[in-house]
Amino acid sequence: MNSMFRRLVLAAACTIGAGAVLAFAEGGGDLVVFDWSGYEDPLLHAAYTAKNGAEPTFAFFGDEDEAFEKMRAGFKADIAHPCSQSVSKWRDAGMLQPLDTSRISGWKDLNPGIMAMKNLATTDDGKTWFMPFDWGNTALLYRTDNVTPQEAQSLRIFADPKFKGRVTIGDNVDDAYALASLVIGLKDWTGMTDQQFKDASDFLRQVHKNIRLYWTDSTDIDQAFSGNEVDLAWGWGQTLIAMTQQGVPIAMNRDTKEGMSTWVCGYVLMKDAPGKLDQAYDFLNAVNAPDVSKYMVTAFGYGHGNGAGMAAIDQKVLADRGYDDLGKFLDKTLFQQPVAPELKKRMIDEFEKIKAGY
Template sequence: MKSVLRRLALALATVCMIGAGPLHAFGEGGGDLVVFDWSGYEDPLLHPAYTTKYGAEPTFAFFGDEDEAFEKMRAGFKADIAHPCSQSVVKWREAGMLQPLDTSRIAGWKDLNPGIMAMKDLAVTADGKAWFMPFDWGNTSLLYRTDKVTADEAQSLRIFADPKYRGRVTIGDNVDDAYALASLVIGLKDWTKMTDAQFQEASAFLRDVHKNIRFYWTDDTDLNQAFIGNEVDLVWGWNETYVTLKGQGLPIAMNRDSKEGISTWVCGYVVMKDAPGKLDEAYDFLNAVNAPAVSDYLVKTFGYGHGNGAGMAAIDHKVLADRGFDNLDKFLDKTLFQQPVAPELKQRMVAEFEKIKAGY
């Protein structure tokens, strides 16, 4: 399992500078292909066939959240491939940033999870064009230290606003995860139908949470270190943190059965419209990350599901059960799926979250 220190070293190796011209990013690798990604996905075992073929890693640049990535690309940064999540794909496509995928060049396209592929306006649009190849999916849920928080206390997501945990809470510096948490707390499972009154109620809850915040995490390295360093007791975080820290012996639990539910996200790869590199390499990378053999590593090491349904079906059932992926109907029963929202609502969320973080 990849260590926290290795992730920190990789993150520190990344340098991003915005000048008068395009944004330049220097990260892990150094090949012709530029992949704009979340930190941690530069792991060579997530795309071994690409490395074997080219004898080098792609050049990876990293972002903390998709709104940051969107703005950097609008500022001039050029990449061949990027790794957005479902709630951002429509926005990126409508901004003219993406080019449609040639699915005939992607091995295993027909093996992609049918439930994910059926999501409206995500992977395939009404005109039959494909824009997004699902790669990973998982949860944002309540993580807590079992030596500081009891299972009974952790039954409700409202614990994030409990004054008892002032200074002991962290949630992501990520507007989607933040409003997913708040939406669940107010009883909303479909945030695309959020009313003005519900938006106000959700925002009020996030203001209560802000009173308990030690910091807003932007990278799983920072988050994991805070847990290990006994800085926080409660986290609104991802599967990877649970899998990594539990494997290191930390007293940590992930509540997939909280009273209000969990949030589920789906992320994947897109090809940028003005990709400056080689298109052949881009499709070789997509084939590499979609290979069925990658499923086992992604599930065991990161705790995330893989977009390739054939690869997931080949994984030992005990492993799937441990990760909560053995019964997808049950898995999705109490979830808020982070699907795209109307641009006006998304901009309102972004603006309000910035105010909340600033203490207003």
């Protein structure tokens, strides 16, 4: 990254307010990607680096609400990586610019089932705001040496006093309320009533009594499992793969009595991005390349947005990950779709109280 652009990025970071810290992985290029930790993996955007001669610069966030507030406070990025429940909020706040899909190779190969999800990628005016990149689930992970398969049949295990100090869930309001919504029998949280909100929040307060830590990225949860600090986690497929490779006795139950949560995340183009637009589209082309699909599935445990790339993967590999049938994947799950702004604010405020012990 040239020195002038680095100063601009750091100056923007300084404007986000005291106590708010941005982590960077400097790559040398002008492009700034605001992302989840772990997605700076060079193998996810190899074509970008080959063309531009340098890695993008990555800045990281813990969840999309944190990212939203940092950008609203002045931090500038070219590209960001929100999930389905946040796209409309970011768009309505004027943070995004529409994508020129003619500049994205393989756009027609994006998974048609994901692209058809209402108000996700394209709005009624025909403008496109979101390129699906990864999709997966949040489900019950457990150490098989400390938890039996019979115990792990219900998500209510997270509140079982037997596991006091042995539980971790994400410091992520969407995943937290997805867990609580499932437990109270709610598969569509968009119509959550006041009583359901109270019941869900009460369950999270019970879980809080068992919490060892609220994890913020894959390193936190992986270290907690590998160090035998926790027995239970509400987490993602990446942890299952990482811990299995390390020999940690772990399993994921995607078929609990209450079900699991599903999500779709992807890349958006930020309005007034400080970098070069050509590089932004180079990045989008790189991460959408069909040869990224197998790496995404095998290394991260997630599905890839490029349907053509997914179709080329051995069906047994896809079936083992649960990604061989998108319709089946979404069936009987809570899909993290956008909720009304007032409900989202209630969730954010209440989750902060719960974590503080109130």
